[in-house]
Amino acid sequence: RKEVEQDPGPFNVPEGATVAFNCTYSNSASQSFFWYRQDCRKEPKLLMSVYSSGNEDGRFTAQLNRASQYISLLIRDSKLSDSATYLCVVNPTGRRALTFGSGTRLQVQP
Amino acid sequence: DTGVSQDPRHKITKRGQNVTFRCDPISEHNRLYWYRQTLGQGPEFLTYFQNEAQLEKSRLLSDRFSAERPKGSFSTLEIQRTEQGDSAMYLCASSDSGGMDYGYTFGSGTRLTVV
Numbered sequence: 001r002k003e004v005e006q007d008p009g010p011f012n013v014p015e016g017a018t019v020a021f022n023c024t025y026s027n028s029a030s031q032s033f034f035w036y037r038q039d040c041r042k043e044p045k046l047l048m049s050v051y052s053s054g055n056e057d058g059r060f061t062a063q064l065n066r067a068s069q070y071i072s073l074l075i076r077d078s079k080l081s082d083s084a085t086y087l088c089v090v091n092p093t094g095r096r097a098l099t100f101g102s103g104t105r106l107q108v109q110p
Numbered sequence: 111d112t113g114v115s116q117d118p119r120h121k122i123t124k125r126g127q128n129v130t131f132r133c134d135p136i137s138e139h140n141r142l143y144w145y146r147q148t149l150g151q152g153p154e155f156l157t158y159f160q161n162e163a164q165l166e167k168s169r170l171l172s173d174r175f176s177a178e179r180p181k182g183s184f185s186t187l188e189i190q191r192t193e194q195g196d197s198a199m200y201l202c203a204s205s206d207s208g209g210m211d212y213g214y215t216f217g218s219g220t221r222l223t224v225v
Contacts, residue, residue, distance in 0.1 A: 004152075046215070102152045
């Protein structure tokens with residue numbers, strides 16, 4: 001079983017739609033969580049951290065469910081510029097580096 | 111400081127040749143990470159340095175791979191006797207001591223093609 005699992009997509013949504021991605025992680029003692037965004041043939045960039053209380057940054061909302069070991073990302077009012085791959089990232093206990101999921105591809109269409 | 115720099119951006123090499131990549135982290139960051147990414151996959155951890163000490167290596171890092179960070183600043187990743195399976199994007203990232211809690215910053219990567 002992979003440490004971090006994501007639906008690869010692609011999610012094809014029209015502009016203005018709301019879209020949600022989930023991610024599950026296997027290490028129940030994982031301590032910190034992130035969403036990164038990666039544009040085609042570019043490096044990953046930190047989108048937002050995910051806190052136990054949930055957090056929101058503009059159109060983006062991240063939630064953490066420790067009991068079920070999943071993380072979600074909600075994007076409201078999708079823009080064409082949101083088209084990218086979204087990587088779920090976990091800090092597993094006892095490891096010295098972050099573990100990345102395979103990513104979920106989002107394509108926002110006009 | 112312009113962020114994490116990697117050189118070269120692209121490298122095409124023949125199978126069996128040796129290649130070396132360089133990473134210059136953000137200057138105040140003491141932690142440096144190498145990852146490898148293939149098409150359709152997320153970045154996979156290769157190795158981690160804290161200052162000049164290499165503290166962790168992934169099982170992905172075969173004995174053909176070696177990484178150094180001699181003065182705790184820039185790092186190099188060398189692949190000896192390259193194979194077609196080594197074709198990938200090699201990403202370097204750096205962070206300060208809060209990297210595992212606050213995320214880290216990646217460079218633009220070196221795209222390696224082995225022909």
